[in-house]
Structures are given as structure tokens and as C-alpha cells.
Amino acid sequence: MKITHVSAECYPVAKVGGLADVVGSLPKYQNLMGYEAQVIMPFYNNNFVQNQNFSCVYEDELQLGEKKYLFKIMKLSGSKLGFELFLVDIPKLLFTDYVYSNEDSERFLGFQIAVLNWVSTLKKKPSIMHCHDHHTGLIPFMMTQCIKYDILKTISTVLTIHNAQYQGWFSHKKVHLIPAFNFNNVGLLDWDGSINPLAAAIKCAWKVTTVSPSYMQELILSANGLENLLHHESAKCVGVLNGIDTEVWNAEKDKYLLKSYKLSTVQSGKKEHKKYLCKQFKLDATKPLFIFIGRLVGEKGADLLPEVFKEVLKKGNCSILLLGSGHDNIENDLNQLKNQYKGNYNCYIGYNEKLAHIMYAGADFLLMPSRVEPCGLNQLYALRYGTIPVVRSIGGLKDTVIDISNKKEGVGIVHQKVEVKEIIDAIARAVNLYESQPVFKKVRKRGMQKNHSWEVSATSYINIYKSLIA
Ligand code: ADP
Numbered sequence: 430m431k432i433t434h435v436s437a438e439c440y441p442v443a444k445v446g447g448l449a450d451v452v453g454s455l456p457k458y459q460n461l462m463g464y465e466a467q468v469i470m471p472f473y474n475n476n477f478v479q480n481q482n483f484s485c486v487y488e489d490e491l492q493l494g495e496k497k498y499l500f501k502i503m504k505l506s507g508s509k510l511g512f513e514l515f516l517v518d519i520p521k522l523l524f525t526d527y528v529y530s531n532e533d534s535e536r537f538l539g540f541q542i543a544v545l546n547w548v549s550t551l552k553k554k555p556s557i558m559h560c561h562d563h564h565t566g567l568i569p570f571m572m573t574q575c576i577k578y579d580i581l582k583t584i585s586t587v588l589t590i591h592n593a594q595y596q597g598w599f600s601h602k603k604v605h606l607i608p609a610f611n612f613n614n615v616g617l618l619d620w621d622g623s624i625n626p627l628a629a630a631i632k633c634a635w636k637v638t639t640v641s642p643s644y645m646q647e648l649i650l651s652a653n654g655l656e657n658l659l660h661h662e663s664a665k666c667v668g669v670l671n672g673i674d675t676e677v678w679n680a681e682k683d684k685y686l687l688k689s690y691k692l693s694t695v696q697s698g699k700k701e702h703k704k705y706l707c708k709q710f711k712l713d714a715t716k717p718l719f720i721f722i723g724r725l726v727g728e729k730g731a732d733l734l735p736e737v738f739k740e741v742l743k744k745g746n747c748s749i750l751l752l753g754s755g756h757d758n759i760e761n762d763l764n765q766l767k768n769q770y771k772g773n774y775n776c777y778i779g780y781n782e783k784l785a786h787i788m789y790a791g792a793d794f795l796l797m798p799s800r801v802e803p804c805g806l807n808q809l810y811a812l813r814y815g816t817i818p819v820v821r822s823i824g825g826l827k828d829t830v831i832d833i834s835n836k837k838e839g840v841g842i843v844h845q846k847v848e849v850k851e852i853i854d855a856i857a858r859a860v861n862l863y864e865s866q867p868v869f870k871k872v873r874k875r876g877m878q879k880n881h882s883w884e885v886s887a888t889s890y891i892n893i894y895k896s897l898i899a
Pocket of ligand 1: 804
């Protein structure tokens with residue numbers, strides 16, 4: 430079985446968030462299981478591509494309305510990623526140093542057309558085209574509707590929704606950019622008066638998955654306008670919990686860590702990283718260290734953090750370190766707190782992969798007061814690195830973090846609402862837990878022993894593919 434994953438992100442090639450982590454690890458596990466999985470994504474002008482060798486495996490021209498663009502399919506040479514990687518190079522459309530911008534419809538449409546033009550010419554065609562999020566959402570439509578891709582009609586398509594908030598909407602005025610199809614079926618592209626690539630994929634893909642079972646249920650109630658569509662298509666929708674790459678996220682082998690550690694050496698391993706972080710960021714290492722890592726947006730509950738931190742820091746019984754970037758006003762508010770609470774609070778506004786790894790290793794608690802969390806990977810990394818998650822019960826957080834009130838299975842602290850008071854109360858419960866060190870250590874070890882590797886979920890995907898091919 431040949432599986433082609435199509436995505437805008439893939440770790441370590443280009444990463445903005447969890448999508449990259451999933452697409453950079455799921456195919457690796459599928460190959461280890463004996464299947465042939467590969468990834469195709471845009472060729473961005475970033476550090477990764479500048480430092481690798483590629484060979485051109487296909488060259489052609491694509492048509493986007495009136496305009497024509499030359500493109501190449503570049504294959505990564507001597508890949509150590511655990512899967513074959515193909516990049517679509519469209520110099521005049523896609524060769525940017527960023528992944529996303531405010532106007533992406535033509536970039537990603539061009540990308541998807543190039544992918545299908547190339548796949549149409551392959552002798553050994555994929556058995557499965559696995560599309561990730563709206564950036565690849567027109568592929569299931571084009572494969573079933575566009576005359577020029579008739580040859581691809583029988584290939585099964587899977588859409589995985591990593592985040593339904595973003596749908597890639599564009600105006601019907603641009604419909605001519607899509608290769609010719611029977612216009613009677615234009616409704617397949619439409620949702621609420623716009624061309625909606627995510628909706629089109631939900632309608633046209635053979636199977637739709639979301640990245641956790643709870644998120645699947647939640648989407649039927651709240652999906653940024655797609656609730657009714659998901660309800661209608663629910664028979665072909667299923668939630669499959671994301672796994673994590675246990676080679677990359679392994680405190681025994683992590684190349685970013687100062688010192689390796691494992692379950693039996695967790696105390697000393699974490700202490701060293703906490704000491705380092707507290708020295709670098711001038712924080713008090715004697716207090717429990719809380720961290721937040723992520724996009725500073727409403728979905729993550731980040732807008733409430735400045736107020737939460739102010740209240741918590743007034744008590745002076747913990748240290749807080751934040752790593753993230755996002756809305757300017759949230760960044761400014763978080764930066765301003767630095768002067769007021771020197772010694773107990775600091776933040777790094779930006780993206781820093783190495784620092785993220787050290788923070789998961791050095792922290793006592795990870796905060797995730799998310800409004801929406803399709804799966805969430807941070808809490809899984811935190812658990813594995815012995816950092817206790819403090820999370821809101823939603824989506825994948827609900828599926829992976831059991832509250833410590835369950836004395837046998839609890840691995841974290843769970844609150845129900847995204848409200849300042851509830852988050853502050855959850856932090857207070859965490860500080861209490863820290864004060865009873867024997868219980869704290871027991872909970873921490875229990876979390877580290879949880880198995881969130883890809884083995885189970887990769888098998889679920891394979892079973893889905895098999896059912897489609899059958
Ligand atoms: P998202 O909704 O952003 O995809 P996930 O929890 O699924 O959230 O995945 C987030 C991924 O991005 C994790 O690997 C996390 O460590 C990483 N990440 C998020 N923000 C930053 C940052 N500012 N610096 C480094 N890594 C980050």
C-alpha cells in the first residue's frame with residue numbers, strides 16, 4: 430500500500446505547529462510497519478531546504494486561470510527522515526520564507542494542482558492520498574470532479590482535520606483558477622457563499638478523520654460554521670488520537686537537552702534543566718515552575734494569561750516562563766509583566782524549538798487553558814518529560830489528561846471552563862500538589878509512563894485505509 434501524505438507543514442522541514450509534528454512522524458511509523466508512506470509539501474525558502482540536497486524528479490507547467498507557472502518536484506536526497514520527502518517548487522508562486530500569509534488561496538491551489546499533475550504521471554500511483562487540513566482540501570474535489578484528473582478518480586482520499594477553525598475560504602470569483610469540472614457540481618466547493626476548501630474536502634474525501642475522538646464530537650456542535658455539514662457527513666468521520674514521535678521526544682536522546690534523563694533519573698535530570706532555565710531567565714528555582722508554550726491566540730486561551738499571571742504572581746508562590754508568539758496585544762501585555770514581576774516571571778516572544786524542548790524538561794507544570802484543542806501535543810510532550818499538565822477539559826486534552834482527583838490514574842490538573850478564576854484555582858491546586866512532594870513525584874512518574882507513541886494510532890489509520898481500498 431502506497432500512502433501519499435499532502436501537507437503544508439512537516440517537521441523538521443517547515444513547522445508552525447502540531448500539524449508539522451504529525452506529518453513528520455506518522456509516515457515514519459507507517460513505513461516501519463511495512464507500508465510505503467511518503468510526504469509531499471511546498472518548497473519553502475527556509476533554513477532546512479538551503480542546507481539539503483535535492484534532485485528534480487519531475488518538471489512541468491501548471492495553469493492557474495490565465496497564468497502559467499513552471500514547477501519542479503524535488504526529492505530530498507539520502508533522506509534520514511524515515512520517509513521519502515518530495516517538495517513542490519513553484520518559484521514564482523510558492524518560494525517564500527514563510528509557510529502562511531494572509532493571502533494563500535493561489536499559493537496553495539497552485540501547490541495542489543502541481544501535486545495532482547505530477548501524481549497523474551506516476552506509473553505507481555498512490556493507493557491513498559492523505560490530505561491534511563484546508564491547504565490540501567481541494568485535492569479530494571479535484572480528484573473526483575476535474576476532467577484532467579479522471580485517471581485519479583479511483584484513488585481513495587482521506588482528509589485529516591487538524592484544526593477546523595481555519596478553512597481557506599476564497600471568493601467564487603476565483604473559481605476559474607480551478608481546473609475545468611462539470612459546473613453543475615460547483616456546490617461541492619461552496620459553503621455559505623464562499624469557496625471553502627475544508628468543506629469541499631469534508632464532502633468529497635472518502636473518509637474524514639479528526640485528531641482526537643472528543644474533537645470529533647465537539648465539531649458537530651461547534652466547527653466555525655461547518656457543524657451541519659459535519660453532522661450530515663458524520664457516518665464517514667472518525668476521531669483518531671495523534672501519537673508523538675518518541676525518537677524526537679525522548680529525554681534520553683533529545684539533542685536539545687543539556688543532560689539526558691529517564692524515569693529513574695527524572696529528579697536530577699529535571700533539576701538541572703530547571704536550574705538552567707531559572708538562571709537564563711532570572712527566575713526563582715526554589716518555587717514550582719509553570720510554563721506555557723504555544724500560539725498566543727484566543728483558541729489557546731492566551732488572551733487570559735496576562736490577567737491570570739498578574740493574580741498568581743501577586744501571591745509570589747511560583748515562577749512562570751512563557752514561550753510563544755501571536756497577537757500583538759497579548760505579546761505586549763505579556764512583555765509588560767516582566768518588569769513588574771522580576772524574579773518570578775519571564776517570557777520569550779518568538780519561536781524557539783530548542784528552548785521548547787528544554788522547557789518541557791525543566792518545568793514542573795505546563796499550562797494549557799485552551800478554548801479549542803483538536804488534539805494538543807504539548808501536554809503529551811510534557812507528560813513524557815515529567816512535566817505535569819494543567820489543562821482545560823476540551824478536545825484531545827480531555828482524551829489524554831486525567832485529573833489527580835483520580836488517585837490511581839490521575840496525571841494532571843483539569844479545569845472545566847476558560848475563565849480567569851478557574852485557571853487561577855487550577856494553578857493553586859498545582860502549587861498544593863508541589864508542596865506534597867511524594868504525591869507530586871508519584872503523579873509525575875505516572876504521567877511519564879503513559880504511552881502516547883504512534884504505534885496504536887498509526888494502526889488505526891492503516892485500518893481506515895484498508896477499509897477504503899477493500
Ligand atoms: P497547535 O494548535 O499550535 O498546532 P499543538 O499542541 O498541536 O498546537 O502543537 C504545537 C507544537 O508547536 C508543539 O510541538 C509545540 O512545542 C510547538 N510550539 C508552539 N509554539 C512554539 C514556540 N513559540 N516555540 C517553539 N515551539 C513551539
